[in-house]
Amino acid sequence: MMRASGLPLATWLAFFGLMRRYHRYEVVNLAPLLRPGAKLIVGYHGRPLAVDLCMLTVTLHEHLGYLPHGVAHGAFDRIPGMRAVADGLGFVTGDDPRLAQAVARGEHVVLQPGGTREGCRSFRHRYRVDWGERLGYLRLAVRYRLPIVPVGGSGMDDAFVGLNDGYALGRRLGMPARLPLWLGLGATGVWPLSLPFPVKMTQWVGEPMTRHLEPGFDANDRASMLAAHREVAGAVQALLDKARASDPGKAAAA
Incomplete structure (x- = not known):
């Protein structure tokens, strides 16, 4: 896997970088991600895009000198021209052999287990982890011996007001590449033609989790995997709750 470079990276x-200023973005407890060694950054998927995690990659680029490798939506492989963009950013769309090269260099990988199902919900479902039993990220962490760093925060579900369940509607209408069909309102109209509301976004980074790396952990035992999965999801949910509780305005709006 090549590192991000060229026009896509710039x-x-x-x-x-502009979005960080627009959303007055800040990170609480960045230190775990500055320590040596590759880690799997596992986060909540804000709506409709994981803008907070994108801004986090810019912050990490400034500190570490590379852009963490995102595991992107499969549509990047199916929509003309998007594969070149993904390659330019050092992103993959699954368990790609190039991941091993990035991990060997000690570079972080970023993933949102909830995907568009979590990110494209209505305003009725906000700041609640919704991963079901999606264990792919955990298998990735076991295979590449990656500690999992949970992240959550506040503001990411306030940038747009979701009007429907975009994941469900997209599936019902047979959208190509499993894309969601989501309707949302922003500061200047309807997404994606609207600016987001200029809400403050704060990212909270948790401490690395290593239960899945302990001696005797059996990745082929579903019960063990689900127990580790619930622990990671619970850690992300706790960060979401903690971040919102620290912001009186958002806590009152819950």
Whole structure:
């Protein structure tokens, strides 16, 4: 896997650098991600895009000198031109052999287990982890011996007001590449033609989790995997709750 470079990287850094200012973005407890060694950053998927995690990658690029490797939606492989963008950003769309190269270099990988199902919900479902029994991220962490760093925060579900369950509607209408069909309102109209509301976003980073790396852990035992999965999901939910509790305005709006 090549590192991010060229126009895609420059565009990414410029755009999400501006978004950091727009959303007055800050990170609480960045230290675990600055320690040596590759880690799997596992986060909540805000709506409709994981903008907070994108901004986190810009912050990490400034500190570490590389853009963490995102595991992106499968549509990147199916929509013309998007594969080149993903390659330019150092992103993959699954358990790609190039991941081993990135891990060997000690570089972080970023993943949102909830995907568009979590990110494209209505305003009725906010700041609640919804991963079901999606264990792919955990298998990835076991295979590459990656500690899992949970992240959550506040603000990411306030940038747009979701009007429907985009994941369910997309599946019902047979959208290509399993894309969601989500309707949301922002500061200047309807997404994706609208600016987000200029809410403050704060990212909270947890301590690395290593239950899945302990001697005797059996990745082929579903009960063990589900127990570890619930622990990670619970850690992300706790960070979401803690971040919102620290912000009186968002806590009151819950």
